[in-house]
Each structure stands twice: as C-alpha cells, then as structure tokens.
Amino acid sequence: MHVSGINNTGTINAHNFNSTVITGNHNNQNPQEPNQPGASSINxxxxxxxxxxxxxxxxxxxxxxxxxxxxxxxxxxxxxxxxxxxxxxxxxxxxxxxxxxxxxxxxxxxxxxxxxxxxxxxxxxxxxxxxxxxxxxxxxxxxxxxxxxxxxxxxxx
Missing domain, CATH: 1.10.533 (Death Domain, Fas)
Structure with a gap:
C-alpha cells in the first residue's frame, strides 16, 4: 500500500495498484466531499x-x-x-x-x-x-x- 497524502479534510488516500481506498480521517468523522454543505476548510x-x-x-x-x-x-x-x-x-x-x-x-x-x-x-x-x-x-x-x-x-x- 502507498499513502499519497492527506487532503484538506484530513482524509488519507491509500493506493493499492489499481484502486483507491479512503481509509479514514484525523477526527473520526465521516469525510466530506468538497463543495458540499458542512464541508468547510475556512475557520x-x-x-x-x-x-x-x-x-x-x-x-x-x-x-x-x-x-x-x-x-x-x-x-x-x-x-x-x-x-x-x-x-x-x-x-x-x-x-x-x-x-x-x-x-x-x-x-x-x-x-x-x-x-x-x-x-x-x-x-x-x-x-x-x-x-x-x-x-x-x-x-x-x-x-x-x-x-x-x-x-x-x-x-x-
């Protein structure tokens, strides 16, 4: 498995040959898609x-x-x-x-x-x-x- 980084919601993307798996995030909440209500990166x-x-x-x-x-x-x-x-x-x-x-x-x-x-x-x-x-x-x-x-x-x- 290769971890490519953590996006601005804290979600870690892990890649395994042909697939991408969202493995979790840093605050144990469900990850939010960008541009969805409640998904805020602005404090x-x-x-x-x-x-x-x-x-x-x-x-x-x-x-x-x-x-x-x-x-x-x-x-x-x-x-x-x-x-x-x-x-x-x-x-x-x-x-x-x-x-x-x-x-x-x-x-x-x-x-x-x-x-x-x-x-x-x-x-x-x-x-x-x-x-x-x-x-x-x-x-x-x-x-x-x-x-x-x-x-x-x-x-x-």
Missing amino acids: PTEIRTLREKVTNKLRRLKLAGASNPHEEFCRPKITAFCSETTNPDILADKLYEAGTLSKQDVNRVKSNSVRYDKNDALYDLVVSKRALFNLLEALKTSGNENILKLIEELADS
Whole structure:
C-alpha cells in the first residue's frame, strides 16, 4: 500500500495498484466531499480576516468614487462567481436564514433552471443589497468555499 497524502479534510488516500481506498480521517468523522454543505476548510478567524480585507477594499473603492463599491468589487470576477458556485439553492437558503434575502428573492433564484442563471440572479441580489459580508458566511456554510478564495483575490488586489 502507498499513502499519497492527506487532503484538506484530513482524509488519507491509500493506493493499492489499481484502486483507491479512503481509509479514514484525523477526527473520526465521516469525510466530506468538497463543495458540499458542512464541508468547510475556512475557520471563523479566516472569515473575520477576509471580512476586514473586503471592508478595506470597499473603502478604497468608495474613496476612488465608486457609486456602488460592492458592484465594483465583484465586477472583475462575476463570471467566475456565476460559473463556479455549485450550490446556489442552498446558498440562497442560507442568505434567507441570515435575513439578507426575502422569500421572493429566494424564489427568484430558484425559479431559474440553469445553475449559471441561478447564480447570476443570486449575485445580482447580493450586490444590489450591498450584502457582501452576509455572503461570506453563507458561502462557507453552503459548500461554496471556492468563491471565498476568489473574493480574497479581489480583496488583495
């Protein structure tokens, strides 16, 4: 048997010639698939740090004359947000639970049959409501941590 490494959920992958076996993880919990609800590699401290970075970037955009800094913040990566968000229905529900979206907003998102269109409606609502901070936690808890990485890139630029 050859152990190839431990992934970000703590799962050890062991290879034996023609097969891959998941043998367990470091905290005796069931392994989570990436981008599934509950599978989070971002801890609360990282969310706070990201929130501070986003706050600073929004402040700089406002000082530069942006009428809607949230829109200007998202613009460079909005296509990636829409194409790479994997759980828009769950994300919409999380934003509803946080009080960011109304039930009508959630229905607007979920009424689209194509995932990209769901995401487009979702991010349009978040930007128009200037709710990027609520989005951060919702991305984490909906299994869309990959978008947090994109947001961090934008905040650092």
